[in-house]
Amino acid sequence: MANRKLMKGNEAICYGAVAAGCDAFFGYPITPQNEIPELMSTLMPANNAVFLQAESEVSAINMVYGAASAGKRAMTSSSSPGISLKQEGISYIAGAELPCVIVNVQRGGPGLGNTQAGQADYFQTVKGGGHGDYKVLTLAPWSAQECYEFMPLAFDLADQYRGPVAILMDAIIGQMLEAVELHGDFPSIDRSKTWAVTGTRGRAHNVINSLWIDVNVMEELNIRLQARYRTAERDEVRYAEYQVDDADLVLVAYGCPARVCRTVVDLARQEGLKVGLFRPITLYPFPTARIAEIAKSGSQFMAVEMSCGQMVEDVKLAVNGAAEVLFYGRTGGVVPTPTEVFNFVVEYGVSSCAADKRA
Amino acid sequence: MKKVFERPKALTQAEFSYCPGCGHSIIHRMIAEVMDELNITDSTIGVCPVGCAVFMYDYMSCDMIEAAHGRAPAVATGVKRVLPDSFVWAYQGDGDLASIGTAEIIHAAARGEKISVIFINNTTYGMTGGQMAPTTLVGQRASTCPAGRDPDKTGYPLRICEMLATLDGPSYLARVTPTSPAGLVKTKGSITRAFQNQLDGISFSLVEVLSNCPTHWRMTPIESFKWIDENMVPVYPLGVFVDR
Ligand SMILES: Cc1ncc(C[n+]2csc(CCOP(=O)(O)OP(=O)(O)O)c2C)c(N)n1
Numbered sequence: 001m002a003n004r005k006l007m008k009g010n011e012a013i014c015y016g017a018v019a020a021g022c023d024a025f026f027g028y029p030i031t032p033q034n035e036i037p038e039l040m041s042t043l044m045p046a047n048n049a050v051f052l053q054a055e056s057e058v059s060a061i062n063m064v065y066g067a068a069s070a071g072k073r074a075m076t077s078s079s080s081p082g083i084s085l086k087q088e089g090i091s092y093i094a095g096a097e098l099p100c101v102i103v104n105v106q107r108g109g110p111g112l113g114n115t116q117a118g119q120a121d122y123f124q125t126v127k128g129g130g131h132g133d134y135k136v137l138t139l140a141p142w143s144a145q146e147c148y149e150f151m152p153l154a155f156d157l158a159d160q161y162r163g164p165v166a167i168l169m170d171a172i173i174g175q176m177l178e179a180v181e182l183h184g185d186f187p188s189i190d191r192s193k194t195w196a197v198t199g200t201r202g203r204a205h206n207v208i209n210s211l212w213i214d215v216n217v218m219e220e221l222n223i224r225l226q227a228r229y230r231t232a233e234r235d236e237v238r239y240a241e242y243q244v245d246d247a248d249l250v251l252v253a254y255g256c257p258a259r260v261c262r263t264v265v266d267l268a269r270q271e272g273l274k275v276g277l278f279r280p281i282t283l284y285p286f287p288t289a290r291i292a293e294i295a296k297s298g299s300q301f302m303a304v305e306m307s308c309g310q311m312v313e314d315v316k317l318a319v320n321g322a323a324e325v326l327f328y329g330r331t332g333g334v335v336p337t338p339t340e341v342f343n344f345v346v347e348y349g350v351s352s353c354a355a356d357k358r359a
Numbered sequence: 360m361k362k363v364f365e366r367p368k369a370l371t372q373a374e375f376s377y378c379p380g381c382g383h384s385i386i387h388r389m390i391a392e393v394m395d396e397l398n399i400t401d402s403t404i405g406v407c408p409v410g411c412a413v414f415m416y417d418y419m420s421c422d423m424i425e426a427a428h429g430r431a432p433a434v435a436t437g438v439k440r441v442l443p444d445s446f447v448w449a450y451q452g453d454g455d456l457a458s459i460g461t462a463e464i465i466h467a468a469a470r471g472e473k474i475s476v477i478f479i480n481n482t483t484y485g486m487t488g489g490q491m492a493p494t495t496l497v498g499q500r501a502s503t504c505p506a507g508r509d510p511d512k513t514g515y516p517l518r519i520c521e522m523l524a525t526l527d528g529p530s531y532l533a534r535v536t537p538t539s540p541a542g543l544v545k546t547k548g549s550i551t552r553a554f555q556n557q558l559d560g561i562s563f564s565l566v567e568v569l570s571n572c573p574t575h576w577r578m579t580p581i582e583s584f585k586w587i588d589e590n591m592v593p594v595y596p597l598g599v600f601v602d603r
Pocket residue numbers: 409410411412428451452453454455456479481483484485486487492
């Protein structure tokens with residue numbers, strides 16, 4: 001009998017980290033993710049793992065860099081302003097080909113913003129964020145259960161692709177209480193790391209580095225990274241669909257807005273409007289091919305985000321002119337209500353024939 | 360015949376890329392000698408800085424990590440926390456440690472992190488072309504203060520050992536300089552002491568080495584050593600600041 005518990009998404013992240021065999025957590029307080037370092041401060045030592053509150057997000061990500069260099073499963077968590085500070089370290093981690101997991105419980109921005117839910121770090125997360133030609137594999141949970149499930153997945157992807165993996169959440173997903181099945185049933189992958197610095201003990205020395213003075217060697221690293229990203233784009237795309245097959249209008253949303261949109265789909269269907277929900281689970285790699293396929297069947301799209309329109313650009317790239325792509329967003333910490341999204345769908349979203357049916 | 364001088368095993372065969380007479384070469388060799396003597400090379404993870412010593416990973420035969428500018432103490436902390444039985448040192452210049460990385464060094468020291476830090480104070484940013492550093496002396500010329508450091512505009516040199524000595528975390532803090540035979544012996548003794556403290560599981564230790572940059576100081580190596588003794592030592596007094 002699995003262990004079912006009521007908890008916040010942030011807490012589920014911690015139990016997921018333990019299930020993943022996380023060896024070390026380094027963080028710095030920032031709302032709305034404080035439950036993570038707070039719970040990790042007891043969960044990590046209880047599982048013979050390291051917890052350390054760093055002096056800043058800059059230090060936290062560099063401690064992750066150190067622990068990951070030693071071949072351990074290391075993570076950090078933060079919220080938008082703190083994630084901005086981590087970008088230098090994330091770029092180094094990508095350059096040095098180190099696995100790690102970074103949780104971002106996004107809040108309203110820019111600047112200090114506020115502690116309410118936001119999704120305006122999408123570009124920063126999936127387009128690179130720091131300097132250089134790198135990508136961060138990004139998972140977007142929409143429930144506390146997925147917060148739990150995605151941590152072992154994130155660590156596996158990090159090990160497999162030797163790079164940073166992001167869990168992109170928002171304040172609602174982090175704070176919302178839900179029942180979580182702590183089943184502990186996760187596949188185990190090969191975690192041996194022959195490149196790690198652990199002390200030579202007889203072997204030749206290992207070096208963790210992101211400096212390549214020879215431009216051709218530097219280019220080779222970039223080509224190697226890009227090859228990995230192509231593999232991830234082929235093998236790691238994840239998404240979920242709800243009433244998409246016959247939809248005239250497909251809402252595209254992740255995290256909290258995806259939950260809002262699920263309600264919108266139900267409201268619309270009650271009114272006879274063929275609306276569906278497409279929920280990207282991997283934001284990078286983005287489910288481009290599947291969206292393109294849906295576009296060919298004649299559906300319209302509407303991205304719904306808690307930003308001024310970021311993911312919508314990837315939807316447009318996927319659709320590539322084959323269908324109309326609309327956008328509805330609230331930002332600055334405002335969460336869209338199902339009613340306002342539904343009204344927008346009715347006013348602008350469904351094709352005239354569907355609207356006629358409704359009339 | 361008895362061998363009285365050989366290349367330390369903790370050094371690789373790679374040739375140093377430092378300018379002739381640069382203190383980095385002297386201190387690299389000294390660290391390697393101490394690692395040999397303490398027999399710790401195969402359990403050591405060294406963390407090198409951004410600065411002229413950035414290629415240190417090519418020179419040391421132990422496992423090495425190249426850290427971001429100023430972040431070596433945080434990186435070393437990450438390693439030491441997950442591998443408490445390994446030996447971890449960080450090597451940093453004054454731009455790296457005393458400017459961009461002040462937060463990291465102060466907090467690693469305050470935590471009493473069980474790492475050893477070798478701090479090369481050469482009063483300048485060697486790698487980027489001899490700009491003013493936080494440790495540049497008042498009146499000293501640098502490429503971003505060609506008329507000499509003006510305290511009215513740019514303040515005063517940072518004394519790292521004295522600053523860290525206010526904390527309870529460090530177990531050993533010393534400032535040394537290898538400008539004389541006696542200084543060389545003291546420098547090596549301090550590095551040994553700092554390393555031994557970590558091996559004994561005590562706490563954070565740091566050795567500040569007053570070093571030179573003949574290239575950007577526009578001096579011969581011998582002139583530069585004299586300049587350290589005459590100009591740096593009065594501002595940065597030598598000695599042991601914490602030993603517990
Ligand atoms: C974030 C960042 N800022 C600036 C630089 C450029 N930079 C490289 S080395 C260096 C200064 C090094 O000076 P110091 O630490 O005193 O070492 P030295 O070269 O004198 O040994 C700077 C500013 C960098 N690499 N990264």
